[in-house]
Amino acid sequence: MKYLLTLIVISFLSCCSPIATYPPVEVSTAVSFSNSSYEPVPTILVTTIEYAHNHYGGMETVVYNLPEGVLGETYDIVSARVSDSEPLQNEGEQAYHITELRVRGLRAEADIIFPRAGGGYETATLYLSKSFSNPWQVNRERIWLIPVTQAPAPNYVAPEQTAIVDTE
Numbered sequence: 001m002k003y004l005l006t007l008i009v010i011s012f013l014s015c016c017s018p019i020a021t022y023p024p025v026e027v028s029t030a031v032s033f034s035n036s037s038y039e040p041v042p043t044i045l046v047t048t049i050e051y052a053h054n055h056y057g058g059m060e061t062v063v064y065n066l067p068e069g070v071l072g073e074t075y076d077i078v079s080a081r082v083s084d085s086e087p088l089q090n091e092g093e094q095a096y097h098i099t100e101l102r103v104r105g106l107r108a109e110a111d112i113i114f115p116r117a118g119g120g121y122e123t124a125t126l127y128l129s130k131s132f133s134n135p136w137q138v139n140r141e142r143i144w145l146i147p148v149t150q151a152p153a154p155n156y157v158a159p160e161q162t163a164i165v166d167t168e
Contacts, residue, residue: 019103019104019105020036020041020101020102020103021100021101021102021103022036022041022066022067022068022069022070022100022101023067023068023069023100024069035071036066036069036070036071036073036074037071037073037074037077040103040108040130040136041070041074041101041103042074042077042078042081043135043136044101044103044108044110044128044136045066045070045074045078045098045101045110046078046081046082047128047135047136047137047138048098048101048110048112048126048128048138049062049064049078049082049085049096049098050082051126051138051141052096052112052114052124052126053082053096055141056096056114056115056122056124057117058094058114058115058117059094059095059115060084061084061085061086062082062084062085062086062096063085063086063087063088063093063094063095063096064078064082064085064086064087064088064095064096064097064098065087065088065095065096065097065098065152065154065155065156066078066087066098066155066156067098067099067100067101067155068155070155072156072157072158075087075156087154087156088154088155088156089154089156089158090154091153091154092151094115095115095151096112096113096114096115097112097113097114097121097151097152098110098111098112099111099112099113099123099152106129106130106131107127107128107129107130108127108128108129108136109125109126109127109128110125110126110128111123111124111125112124112125112126113148113151113152120147120148120149121147121148121151122143122144122147122148123143123144123146123148124141124142124143124144125141125142125144126138126140126141127139127140127141127142
């Protein structure tokens with residue numbers, strides 16, 4: 001009975017693991033249930049940006065670009081968690097570009113384009129995982145030896161500023 005209960009609990013926990021891909025590739029029904037500001041997506045993005053900044057360097061203020069389909073709310077969450085950071089707003093500015101994110105339960109992969117020391121950009125895939133006792137962390141990386149000539153365009157959409165109009 002003890003083993004049956006353990007099996008049921010483990011099955012329940014693994015069934016609740018989120019699956020997400022950005023830019024979205026799932027069918028429209030799955031995309032409608034997806035929200036990039038729901039955990040663990042922001043935590044994985046923060047871990048990826050911090051890893052890139054610590055291992056690839058390149059800038060004092062962390063400027064980052066998230067994949068297409070990521071909400072503005074997610075940018076706010078990431079900016080609040082990564083110290084001295086801001087979203088990429090101007091094309092041509094040096095930045096870390098997370099071009100694709102794949103989350104499958106307790107594992108994730110992030111494709112990132114980062115500034116190269118001699119100029120230009122390089123691409124890497126970061127492999128992340130989490131366990132019930134450990135936070136999200138990068139387990140390994142794969143740097144691709146394919147030069148990137150053009151950095152991606154900014155995906156950030158600034159929240160609309162509402163004007164206060166005096167009606168008197």
